[in-house]
Amino acid sequence: MEDQTKNTQTLLKFTYGLVPVVAGADKFTNLLTDWSHYLNPTIKAMLPFGEHAFMMIVGIIEIVAGILVLFNPQKGAYLVSAWLVLIALSLLASGNYLDVAVRDIVMAIGAFTLARLSTIVKN
Secondary structure, eight states, X not given: OHHHHHHHHHHHHHHHHHHHHHHHHHHHHOSSOOGGGGSOHHHHHHOSSOXXXXXXXXXXXXXXXXXXXXXXXXXXXXXXXXXXHHHHHHHHHHTOOHHHHHHHHHHHHHHHHHHHHTTTSOO
16 A cells, blocks of 8 residues: 555656646747736736746746655645646636636646645655
8 A cells, every 4th residue: 555655646746746847848938838828818917028928937937846846745736736726716817718727726636635645655
């Protein structure tokens, strides 16, 4: 049972570590998608700079969060979980991309699960 728990924690650690790094890096290239489409129009209107600059800042935060998950899964996963909830709330408030908001909430629950699991599984 201990090996299965450790293997599950490792799988989640790499998932929630690498996916934010890849998504964060893509904020600079937009190869996967044009991330600015997901930006809440209210937030966009309040920005003192362009949306691409904002998305690059978001990308840096996501890369740092993903790296933190890889080195400290418990703390990093709580950060990723909170970040995903904030993204989902922003999407819900905008009324756009509701499917993505639901997906992000599910991913936040998975990241939260990793954080909790990491309290009993030490690397």
